[in-house]
Structure formats: structure tokens, C-alpha cells
Amino acid sequence: MPAGFQKYKIEKIMQETADTRTFWLSPIGFPCPSFTPGQFFTVRLVDEKGMFKKDEAGKPLVRSYSISSSPFEEGHFSITVKLVGAFTKRLFEMKEWDALEAIGPLGNFCVQEDKMKEVVFLAGGSGVTPFVSMLSYYDKKPCATHFTLVYSCKREKDFILYKQLRTLSHPNIKAVFTLTRAEESPGWQGKQGRISATLIKDACEGRLEGKYFFICGPKEMIGAMQQQLRSLGIEEARIVVEKWG
Numbered sequence: 001m002p003a004g005f006q007k008y009k010i011e012k013i014m015q016e017t018a019d020t021r022t023f024w025l026s027p028i029g030f031p032c033p034s035f036t037p038g039q040f041f042t043v044r045l046v047d048e049k050g051m052f053k054k055d056e057a058g059k060p061l062v063r064s065y066s067i068s069s070s071p072f073e074e075g076h077f078s079i080t081v082k083l084v085g086a087f088t089k090r091l092f093e094m095k096e097w098d099a100l101e102a103i104g105p106l107g108n109f110c111v112q113e114d115k116m117k118e119v120v121f122l123a124g125g126s127g128v129t130p131f132v133s134m135l136s137y138y139d140k141k142p143c144a145t146h147f148t149l150v151y152s153c154k155r156e157k158d159f160i161l162y163k164q165l166r167t168l169s170h171p172n173i174k175a176v177f178t179l180t181r182a183e184e185s186p187g188w189q190g191k192q193g194r195i196s197a198t199l200i201k202d203a204c205e206g207r208l209e210g211k212y213f214f215i216c217g218p219k220e221m222i223g224a225m226q227q228q229l230r231s232l233g234i235e236e237a238r239i240v241v242e243k244w245g
């Protein structure tokens with residue numbers, strides 16, 4: 001990992017859903033750091049003179065974002081961001097070729113291949129980002145681990161990075177999509193309702209023993225998922241959490 005914040009250019013911006021965008025970042029004048037899928041970068045916004053941009057309370061605009069691309073995409077990486085508040089409002093005003101600063105990769109929300117032979121990812125909305133990085137990677141990299149993604153959104157049009165997820169083809173990867181407002185997505189054939197203990201058990205075909213469960217997202221999502229997993233008797237040691245604030 002580089003010693004401090006370094007300059008990146010926004011190479012490309014892609015609109016994912018009504019309120020979510022993917023930003024491809026490439027380093028300015030240094031090689032792109034290598035990363036393990038599941039890690040994140042901390043990003044800060046600077047003006048043309050390199051001064052920190054600040055929010056209305058005078059605090060520097062700094063936030064962390066999981067990497068959403070695979071390490072096989074060399075020379076750059078992506079973050080996929082939902083428009084929420086102070087930081088994301090300013091980030092969404094930025095354009096391709098604008099510069100920002102980032103430090104990373106950071107964190108260890110990563111699959112330990114030697115220990116974790118069966119892994120279940122639980123995600124709602126934008127919380128799917130690190131899982132897209134991991135699944136895109138393990139779709140191509142030989143690995144004995146089996147992966148199940150359970151991903152929930154309100155409507156089908158809210159699934160982010162949906163195309164990447166639907167084109168995963170490795171036999172060890174399974175993706176289960178569920179909608180909490182299925183009636184607003186005509187023709188929906190997938191699961192319906194929130195991620196519940198029943199849905200988790202169903203996605204795991206009734207076999208929970210030995211599996212590791214990864215949860216990612218805002219604290220409300222983490223709390224709700226932990227409750228469901230506890231009700232299924234999953235020990236804390238098999239629950240891996242990445243809490244966003």
C-alpha cells in the first residue's frame with residue numbers, strides 16, 4: 001500500500017441505476033496498487049490547488065469505498081457509489097478526467113481460500129460492491145471455494161452491477177436475487193421479500209454447517225442480517241462483517 005494519499009484521475013463514469021454510479025480510477029504517475037477483492041480505498045476530494053474540499057461543517061470530504069472491480073482489470077479499479085449525502089453529492093458533480101486523492105487498498109474483508117470452503121454473501125442495495133469484485137475475480141481464478149450471493153433490492157432496476165452478476169458462469173458460483181417490491185417489476189421470476197432466515201436457508205439448500213457468511217452495508221442492514229443468522233444458529237466466528245458507518 002502507498003505511504004499516503006495519492007492522485008487518481010476519474011477515467012470513466014458509468015450510471016448504474018437512478019442513484020448509483022461507477023467511477024473508474026487510474027493512478028496519475030505511479031503504478032496502480034494491487035489489491036485483494038473485498039478491500040477498499042479511502043477517497044478525499046481536493047480542488048485544483050490541491051486543497052481539501054470541505055463539507056458545510058468545515059470537515060474535509062473523506063469517505064471509504066469498496067473496490068467493485070476485479071484485480072484482473074489491471075491498471076485501474078472502480079468504486080460504485082450510491083448518492084446519499086454530503087460527500088456523494090460532491091463526487092457526483094465531478095466529471096471524467098477530474099482528479100481526486102485516494103489511499104489504499106485497505107481492509108481485510110476478504111475470502112481466506114485455505115479456510116473458507118463455502119461462503120455466502122448477503123447484500124442489500126449498494127452493499128453488493130465488494131462482492132461483485134470478489135465474484136468477478138473468482139469467476140476466472142481457479143479456486144475450490146463455493147460461493148452463494150443473496151442480493152436484495154426494492155425493484156429489479158435497482159440492482160447495481162447486475163449485468164456482471166448475471167453473467168457469472170463458474171459452476172462454484174450461485175446468485176440468488178430477491179425483490180422487496182416485486183409488484184413494481186413486471187415479469188419478475190426471482191425470489192420475493194427481504195433476506196430472511198428462511199431465504200438464507202433456502203439459498204444454502206438447507207446446508208448451513210461449515211459455511212462462512214459475509215455481510216456488508218450500512219449498520220441497519222448489518223444488524224438485520226446478524227439477527228437472521230443468529231436465529232439460524234450460525235456462530236459469530238463464521239460471520240464476517242464490513243460496516244459502512
Ligand SMILES: Cc1cc2nc3c(=O)[nH]c(=O)nc-3n(C[C@H](O)[C@H](O)[C@H](O)COP(=O)(O)OP(=O)(O)OC[C@H]3O[C@@H](n4cnc5c(N)ncnc54)[C@H](O)[C@@H]3O)c2cc1C
Pocket residue numbers: 040063064065066067079080081082083084085086087088089107125126127129130218219242243244245
Ligand atoms: C469500508 C467501507 C466501504 C464502503 N463502500 C461503499 C461502497 O462501495 N459504495 C457506497 O455507496 N458506499 C460505501 N461506503 C459508505 C461511504 O463511505 C459513505 O458513508 C457514503 O457514501 C455516504 O457518504 P455521504 O457523505 O454521501 O453521506 P453522509 O452525509 O455521510 O451520510 C451518511 C449516512 O448514510 C448512511 N449510509 C452510508 N452509505 C450508505 C449507502 N450506501 N446507502 C444508504 N445509506 C448509507 C450512513 O450509515 C450514515 O447514516 C463504504 C463505507 C466503508 C466504511
